[in-house]
Amino acid sequence: MTTRFSRQMAKAVLPTPSSDRPVIKSLSRLRTAEAECTRCPLYKDATQVVPGEGVARARLMLVGEQPGDKEDLAGKPFVGPAGRILDRALDDAGIARDDAFVTNAVKHFKHEMRGKRRLHKRPNAHEIERCRWWIDYERAIVKPAVLVAMGATAGRSVFGRNVTINKMRGRRHRTPDGGTAFVTVHPSSLLRMPNEADKERAYRDFVADLKRAKRSLK
Numbered sequence: 001m002t003t004r005f006s007r008q009m010a011k012a013v014l015p016t017p018s019s020d021r022p023v024i025k026s027l028s029r030l031r032t033a034e035a036e037c038t039r040c041p042l043y044k045d046a047t048q049v050v051p052g053e054g055v056a057r058a059r060l061m062l063v064g065e066q067p068g069d070k071e072d073l074a075g076k077p078f079v080g081p082a083g084r085i086l087d088r089a090l091d092d093a094g095i096a097r098d099d100a101f102v103t104n105a106v107k108h109f110k111h112e113m114r115g116k117r118r119l120h121k122r123p124n125a126h127e128i129e130r131c132r133w134w135i136d137y138e139r140a141i142v143k144p145a146v147l148v149a150m151g152a153t154a155g156r157s158v159f160g161r162n163v164t165i166n167k168m169r170g171r172r173h174r175t176p177d178g179g180t181a182f183v184t185v186h187p188s189s190l191l192r193m194p195n196e197a198d199k200e201r202a203y204r205d206f207v208a209d210l211k212r213a214k215r216s217l218k
């Protein structure tokens with residue numbers, strides 16, 4: 001079952017080489033190429049690109065929105081407050097982060113200055129589309145059996161259209177290119193919840209979504 005998913009996925013997402021689409025077969029080469037990215041203007045104001053991170057043969061790929069302030073400085077995905085929630089939820093779902101590949105729909109930090117603070121700005125459809133180029137490489141190299149799109153931006157990247165998280169979560173979906181994906185909330189949505197009981201419920205639902213994705217790997 002798992003092998004079948006992997007093969008389908010590999011066939012479906014392998015980018016077609018062309019004069020402007022070089023063949024990139026390893027994550028280290030991919031990181032080098034991503035560091036040169038000027039496919040949209042976001043690179044201009046970011047400290048650095050934040051490539052996906054994890055083992056090249058991960059069966060589970062977690063897709064977030066874009067690096068935040070901490071990730072932009074560290075060059076690593078999900079190392080700030082949202083990353084702490086993700087780490088705890090992965091732990092509670094029985095998923096070792098080291099066994100997964102953790103990435104973002106958009107690889108540069110989009111923000112605006114408010115005084116000295118850099119405030120997150122949601123990437124637009126054009127930026128998500130331009131950055132899908134890199135996700136396609138990541139998927140072709142890693143060949144995950146299952147993707148988890150965390151939040152609307154990741155959903156748009158993975159499915160190529162706007163998705164409604166609450167309508168899609170809780171079951172498995174096919175991506176347009178034949179992959180298998182689950183949809184859930186972005187962990188930072190929990191950070192914004194003022195009510196502790198709501199937050200706790202949302203956290204449990206998030207963990208349940210991750211467990212569903214894990215079960216489908218079997």
Ligand code: URA
Nearest residue numbers: 064065066067077078
């Ligand atoms: N939010 C994301 O979507 N990705 C990160 O890497 C950090 C915060």
